[in-house]
Amino acid sequence: xxxxxxxxxxxxxxxxxxxxxxxxxxxxxxxxxxxxxxxxxxxxxxxxxxxxxxxxxxxxxxxxxxxxxxxxxxxxxxxxxxxxxxxxxxxxxxxxxxxxxxxxxxxxxxxxxxxxxxxxxxxxxxxxxxxxxxxxxxxxxxxxxxxxxxxxxxxxxxxxxxxxxxxxxxxxxxxxxxxxxxxxxxxxxxxxxxxxxxxxxxxxxxxxxxxxxxxxxxxxxxxxxxxxxxxxxxxxxxxxxxxxxxxxxxxxxxxxxxxxxxxxxxxxxxxxxxxxxxxxxxxxxxxxxxxxxxxxxxxxxxxxxxxxxxxxxxxxxxxxxxxxxxxxxxxxxxxxxxxxxxxxxxxxxxxxxxxxxxxxxxxxxxxxxxxxxxxxxxxxxxxxxxxxxxxxxxxxxxxx
Amino acid sequence: xxxxxxxxxxxxxxxxxxxxxxxxxxxxxxxxxxxxxxxxxxxxxxxxxxxxxxxxxxxxxxxxxxxxxxxxxxxxxxxxxxxxxxxxxxxxxxxxxxxxxxxxxxxxxxxxxxxxxxxxxxxxxxxxxxxxxxxxxxxxxxxxxxxxxxxxxxxxxxxxxxxxxxxxxxxxxxxxxxxxxxxxxxxxxxxxxxxxxxxxxxxxxxxxxxxxxxxxxxxxxxxxxxxxxxxxxxxxxxxxxxxxxxxxxxxxxxxxxxxxxxxxxxxxxxxxxxxxxxxxxxxxxxxxxxxxxxxxxxxxxxxxxxxxxxxxxxxxxxxxxxxxxxxxxxxxxxxxxxxxxxxxxxxxxxxxxxxxxxxxxxxxxxxxxxxxxxxxxxxxxxxxxxxxxxxxxxxxxxxxxxxxxxxxxxxxxx
Numbered sequence: 001x002x003x004x005x006x007x008x009x010x011x012x013x014x015x016x017x018x019x020x021x022x023x024x025x026x027x028x029x030x031x032x033x034x035x036x037x038x039x040x041x042x043x044x045x046x047x048x049x050x051x052x053x054x055x056x057x058x059x060x061x062x063x064x065x066x067x068x069x070x071x072x073x074x075x076x077x078x079x080x081x082x083x084x085x086x087x088x089x090x091x092x093x094x095x096x097x098x099x100x101x102x103x104x105x106x107x108x109x110x111x112x113x114x115x116x117x118x119x120x121x122x123x124x125x126x127x128x129x130x131x132x133x134x135x136x137x138x139x140x141x142x143x144x145x146x147x148x149x150x151x152x153x154x155x156x157x158x159x160x161x162x163x164x165x166x167x168x169x170x171x172x173x174x175x176x177x178x179x180x181x182x183x184x185x186x187x188x189x190x191x192x193x194x195x196x197x198x199x200x201x202x203x204x205x206x207x208x209x210x211x212x213x214x215x216x217x218x219x220x221x222x223x224x225x226x227x228x229x230x231x232x233x234x235x236x237x238x239x240x241x242x243x244x245x246x247x248x249x250x251x252x253x254x255x256x257x258x259x260x261x262x263x264x265x266x267x268x269x270x271x272x273x274x275x276x277x278x279x280x281x282x283x284x285x286x287x288x289x290x291x292x293x294x295x296x297x298x299x300x301x302x303x304x305x306x307x308x309x310x311x312x313x314x315x316x317x318x319x320x321x322x323x324x325x326x327x328x329x330x331x332x333x334x335x336x337x338x339x340x341x342x343x344x345x346x347x348x349x350x351x352x353x354x355x356x357x358x359x360x361x362x363x364x365x366x367x368x369x370x371x372x373x374x375x376x377x378x379x380x381x382x383x384x385x386x387x388x389x390x391x392x393x394x395x396x397x398x399x400x
Numbered sequence: 401x402x403x404x405x406x407x408x409x410x411x412x413x414x415x416x417x418x419x420x421x422x423x424x425x426x427x428x429x430x431x432x433x434x435x436x437x438x439x440x441x442x443x444x445x446x447x448x449x450x451x452x453x454x455x456x457x458x459x460x461x462x463x464x465x466x467x468x469x470x471x472x473x474x475x476x477x478x479x480x481x482x483x484x485x486x487x488x489x490x491x492x493x494x495x496x497x498x499x500x501x502x503x504x505x506x507x508x509x510x511x512x513x514x515x516x517x518x519x520x521x522x523x524x525x526x527x528x529x530x531x532x533x534x535x536x537x538x539x540x541x542x543x544x545x546x547x548x549x550x551x552x553x554x555x556x557x558x559x560x561x562x563x564x565x566x567x568x569x570x571x572x573x574x575x576x577x578x579x580x581x582x583x584x585x586x587x588x589x590x591x592x593x594x595x596x597x598x599x600x601x602x603x604x605x606x607x608x609x610x611x612x613x614x615x616x617x618x619x620x621x622x623x624x625x626x627x628x629x630x631x632x633x634x635x636x637x638x639x640x641x642x643x644x645x646x647x648x649x650x651x652x653x654x655x656x657x658x659x660x661x662x663x664x665x666x667x668x669x670x671x672x673x674x675x676x677x678x679x680x681x682x683x684x685x686x687x688x689x690x691x692x693x694x695x696x697x698x699x700x701x702x703x704x705x706x707x708x709x710x711x712x713x714x715x716x717x718x719x720x721x722x723x724x725x726x727x728x729x730x731x732x733x734x735x736x737x738x739x740x741x742x743x744x745x746x747x748x749x750x751x752x753x754x755x756x757x758x759x760x761x762x763x764x765x766x767x768x769x770x771x772x773x774x775x776x777x778x779x780x781x782x783x784x785x786x787x788x789x790x791x792x793x794x795x796x797x798x799x800x801x802x803x804x805x806x807x808x809x810x811x812x813x814x
Contacts, residue, residue, distance in 0.1 A: 014438075014441055014648060015441050015584070015648045015649045016435060016436050016440055016441055016649075018584065018586075019436075019440060019441055019586055019649040019654060020436060020440070024581075025590060027580070028577060028579050028581060028587075029579070029580050030580070031580070035581065053580075053581075061674075064674065065435075065436075065673050065674050066436040067435050068434070068435030068436070068437065068438070068714070068716065069435070069716070070434065070435075070676070070716075247694070247695065247696040248694065248695040248696060251695045252695065263695060263696040263697070264696055264697045266696060278403075302673050302674060303674055304674070304694070304696075305672065305673065305674040305675040305676070305692060305694045306672065306675075306699070307430075307671065307672035307673075307675075308670075312670075324665055326661075326665050
């Protein structure tokens with residue numbers, strides 16, 4: 001039974017979501033979360049009426065966060081989007097923006113060649129015709145994926161285990177974040193398990209209305225994790241969008257066996273370490289880390305209802321200089337900012353955050369979400385790190 | 401961090417101000433909230449007491465406090481504490497570069513989008529009621545496409561208000577926002593945040609207003625809690641600019657919330673959003689923790705004391721059932737007639753106060769919950785805002801006032 005029957009009538013049209021929707025603030029083309037979510041939902045009972053402004057919703061969750069009546073507005077929008085595109089011909093752009101896992105499987109083995117291919121002007125021109133912006137550089141394939149590095153890495157064995165769900169971005173583009181996670185766990189006498197058979201969490205698919213395919217990914221991931229969860233081994237993520245999918249969106253959008261158990265056992269990596277601290281089990285042998293840092297809270301972390309665990313965790317590093325940006329959404333929202341039709345919206349949304357970061361002039365930007373790191377470092381010129389990377393530096397007493 | 405000095409449940413005006421007050425006393429404060437609170441779309445002016453219990457307009461709120469029933473939150477606090485809370489709020493706004501004007505001895509009557517005037521006590525400088533009262537010539541500025549703000553309606557309305565028979569004209573400003581969804585005051589405010597918007601708007605107004613007259617606008621003078629746009633428009637038009645009270649999303653509340661949230665990060669107050677507080681854990685008359693529940697799991701947060709600011713029926717702090725009302729987090733008693741018929745008057749727009757509007761939790765002098773016979777229920781839980789019984793903020797025009805005063809008291813106690 002799908003856990004959540006969404007009743008649009010709990011919406012009292014107070015306009016809080018419209019006031020805090022970053023896309024509505026940046027473009028008039030988007031009819032707004034209230035209109036497209038609860039209001040239009042009342043008319044979707046019968047045939048679907050296609051409202052293409054629905055495409056502008058970035059599924060960033062700011063509407064759900066601001067709603068005083070607990071209406072899951074983004075979920076209504078994502079379900080409507082899936083319904084709208086069900087068995088319809090899809091553009092190449094929509095397919096590419098939501099199937100980066102498949103493209104990466106093909107392109108990543110010859111990373112250097114793929115990166116060269118992606119970077120040259122001719123490809124950029126072609127991609128622009130497809131609808132992908134050329135004013136933003138796409139992430140580079142890592143020479144060795146996280147999974148290949150992890151398999152080659154000899155971990156010290158410990159009785160206490162954790163499962164790591166890397167997600168596509170860390171696996172194909174930022175494997176060092178995954179290896180940093182492993183190092184931090186080892187410093188806390190934990191052995192990391194990455195089971196075979198994990199796949200994309202499905203977040204980009206949901207974003208583009210491929211809900212059936214996203215459900216397939218959900219089933220595959222649950223099948224790969226099931227026995228581990230049943231043994232009560234916690235599942236950690238270092239990507240806030242994967243975390244939100246496993247913790248909440250599977251239950252909000254799908255009807256998968258064992259999804260509640262998975263959610264109950266899924267942790268953001270920093271959330272898990274903070275809870276270890278509360279149980280007195282966190283390794284506090286933390287060396288100082290030099291530099292000025294500014295922390296950006298990803299919207300998909302705010303949507304998890306756990307505050308800012310990595311900010312609290314990093315604040316435990318002796319005389320560590322970190323400040324919270326608190327300047328709003330970065331606008332990237334997964335692959336949203338890559339699209340020509342949406343890039344300007346993403347940049348307009350990000351403007352206050354760019355300004356706040358430039359004024360602070362940090363050595364590094366810190367954020368748990370890879371999309372935010374990419375957008376903010378390209379938009380300000382300052383390098384961006386995942387909080388776990390800094391924690392590893394503190395444990396190892398040296399900075400790369 | 402799961403261990404805190406004070407946990408504030410609720411992120412509306414009461415929750416935010418209580419957290420700031422406690423943080424300023426050196427407490428480690430955590431706010432747990434769901435939704436952005438009514439303040440985010442509300443009017444942002446502070447109604448201390450607009451009408452007395454008989455519905456007559458109040459001139460001097462300080463004096464009118466004495467006439468309130470003894471179970472009204474203002475009576476429980478006492479006039480001196482209410483005044484102190486107001487001074488703290490005024491000082492906070494000034495320190496944040498967004499000063500408010502007004503005092504407890506004199507209500508101000510500010511114009512609304514329906515051409516009436518409404519009593520309030522503290523307002524941002526963009527709602528300077530005195531300059532409207534004193535004006536002889538008023539130009540009402542409307543924006544093409546902006547719903548719920550019609551110059552003619554405002555002029556006709558104001559003309560019927562005693563003391564507001566002035567020389568009115570209406571100007572309609574064309575914005576370059578002409579496609580897409582309906583226009584709200586927030587959209588216009590964002591347009592005016594931009595240089596191009598300011599230039600386009602001010603020139604259109606400037607050449608059709610007489611200098612030293614007054615311009616009446618919807619609440620559109622920018623989205624930031626500062627007065628840069630007020631200065632710019634008054635400079636460009638050589639007139640006094642006044643924002644009326646608007647319909648949601650009313651930008652004046654949005655700015656006040658932004659200012660208060662900025663304060664939180666300066667005072668290292670931690671904020672957890674999207675956290676649905678399900679219940680509390682109680683140990684012999686004390687609260688030891690609160691439990692939040694999301695789709696993944698429940699989490700417990702501990703503290704020495706707690707401030708409950710979850711609001712009334714609108715905020716979700718109170719819930720109504722058949723013939724009984726409940727307080728959601730601590731399951732505190734909410735006295736209500738068993739016969740639902742006695743909850744309200746038949747006519748919706750009844751001229752008096754609606755009984756259900758005064759439902760809430762009864763408290764002692766320190767705003768701690770007590771039962772029907774005054775027995776203390778929880779010694780480390782302090783209640784602020786519309787979760788409290790004893791006042792009808794719609795009828796009295798006292799919502800933000802009670803929120804501030806009780807938040808200040810709770811913030812000092814926690």
